[in-house]
Amino acid sequence: MIYPTRLTVLCSAAVAPIALIVGIFAPAFWTAGLALLVLLLALFMVDALTSVSLGDVAVTCEGPRAVGVGESFAVTARARFLHRAPRAAQFALGVSGPVAAPFGYRAQAEMEPGRAAAAIILKAERRGTARLENIWIRWTGLMGLAWKQRQLGLDQAVLITPDIRQVREKAMQLHNRDAMHGMVAQLQIGEGAEFESLADYRQGLDRRAIDWKQSARHTHLIAKEYRTERNNNIVMALDAGRAMCEPLGDVPRVDRAVSAALLTAFIALKDGDRVGVFAFDSRPRASSAPISGQRPFTMLQRVTAGIDYSDHETNYTLALATLAGTLKRRSLIVVFTEFADTISAELMLSAVGTLLQRHLVLFVVLRDEELEGFIGAEPNDPEDISRAVTAASLLRERRLVLTRLRHLGVHVVEAAADEAGPALVNAYLDLKRRNLL
Template sequence: MIYPSRRAVIVMAAGAPVALLAGVLTPAGWLAGPVWIAGLMLMVALDALMAGSRAGLQLNEPEPVRAAVGRPGLAGLTIRFTSSGRAPRQVEAALSGEGRLGLDHVPRHAEVVENSVALAFPFTPTRRGAASLDELWVRWRGPMGLAWKQKVFSLNLPAPVLTDLQWVRDEAVRLFARDAEFGTKTQLEIGEGSEFQALRDYQPGMDRRAIDWKQSARHSALMAKEFRTERNHNVIMALDCGRAACEPVGGMPRIDRFIHAGLLLSYACLRGGDRAGLFAFDSRPRVSTGALGGVDAFRTLQAVAGRIDYSAHETNYTLALATLSGQLKRRSLIVVFTDFTDPTAAELMLEALSPMLKRHLALFVVLRDDELESLAAAAPETAEDVARAVVAGTLLRERETVLGRLRRMGAHIVDAPADRVGPEVVNAYLDLKRRDLL
């Protein structure tokens, strides 16, 4: 496609009053208008001929696009002018793709270096799933800047949006970097917990409650019991993937933040010798792996987490918790990732939770809604601000009421900002393990 540039339109508009004045002053001056238009069109055509050839513009083989939900990325494409004609000094390009990719639609300007142009388009995916890059628009101006030349490339390049495993790896390295020091892992496993490990001579500074008086009398010396951290506990991540969990918070759906935090907790559990499992539910159970252990367990959990889809169904806590409780054959830590938006659903959840707490330990993970808190705390200036603040305050109070009832029932709560939920959940798990509650 070839079309005039803004400069050509401005030049034509600037010559119109002059041609009109010439036609008014002299009878032959009426020819000035057509001559001016024809001359300018000729200049535009000449400028287009002097620009790079559209047929000579080629797209190199694009590299696969790696996209992870919530993580900024770049889609890199390279084009080149292969004809012997004169290549432009600069091109303007735009890229289109599916909405879940979160492409930045601002046109990118790039310099032509040795007849080649490297283009980079930033994106921040907002949802997981199959996506693609559709079309690439490239245009450039002639030497005089009077004509645009444009070419469209049909890409149809797959760009699936996956779980952000890089975030999980980075957080795991940050949280457990201290274990790389010599001897730290042994010190963390031995000396804490309630499982008997061995007898050793009592040393000043040791807990006096660890002294075994019978063995001390037999050996005629103070002997103390040494304990180690218990292993092989069952930790089940129950992920609510219902309608409310698919709404965004902090620019990412809640369920994706739940998946990231659940995978990070799974890594911590498997690394500590415990067993981990995933259980996803909305109106009915969708995914259930059971408690897994071993070398390939985390890889299996990654694959299963990638199959958790977004849902438009309301969450059925009664069916989900009853099904999960029936699948577990031994006492387990059940980490429920959910949110409370409907008081009726929350009441049903509390009723279903009561029998489960008689056998299992529950840890509820909820995300703070910064937008809702800001609406409740904002200074009211109009009647609409007052209405929004009242509604937001009511929702927050209902949420606190549910959390308070959960605490009184014996459940543990993690109420964390969206960007800190992963580390907070791991810290809560380690705290429960240190207190021998598992």
């Protein structure tokens, strides 16, 4: 593609007043304006023909395959000129998706003999998939009158995943603190515990673990030791409906839920359990079967990155019935959701009841600190009182729903947004210690 530069446009615009002045003061030479335009056009053609040919350049573009939310990353564009290189060149990037360019989508190339390169800085603003669609390179001739431009279609995907740097740090701290759990033989009583061995009874052990027959045979107390069962199924069921996409402290609730789910998944995988992800709103959106192994966490990270922000109402009946149909064995289902009142929660309660017939269900609900702030704020005008009364009513209905969930046999974790991850990890480890999985 060849088109005029700014210099050419300005020169063309300057011809009109010059031709007008000549026409007024020297009418016989009114054609001088046309001559100037023809001269400019000729110079433009010469500049375009003598500059580097469009077929003499090969363009490539490199970018990361995955980045974390909030990270800045560089997309590097390179060009190789087959015969000769221009004095200067510019790159421009066409991109779509949840990214921004703090310094713009254009960059001046650094020229080397026969080569040009430039880095365009992008910033990932939220989870999702950004696409590098096109890359352009352009250069001018020696006179700077004509741009020559080459376009390359890219269609490269950059997966924007949840930022897991803090997740890994917290996970390692929590895992190191509880590293002995699930890794060595422990005394565990309850359904699902695996018998490990017999050992001398020691003070502090559960008296129910005493094997009275073996104790009578050996004339001293003998206790049974149990090993925590591993390879449990854990499913992170993430509600991505309208209520979960509302901001909580400038961050959508679903993003906070994803961070807490990944933190718990990291701990569970370290403990030898199998972890899967299930996302839904009006219908199931993303799913991965519970897996374990060397590299499942990366897969979970990619699945959660693909959970989009939705404005649909959540259909608990369809989503949880679909999830129950895919699970072949008893599992711990961790549901991250949000509800406004008892009416909207009725279908959720009935859908959860079917899951409890076979599975263990743990609900994770983020505390609404904004509503709590309205209640605790000092009233200065009638609007503050009305706002506090409404907030108290909403929180009362919320507590009623949570109470009904507990009566059904659902385990509930209600925590502040910043503490949801550690609170869920502690609840998961507590369920393992009690052999409820």
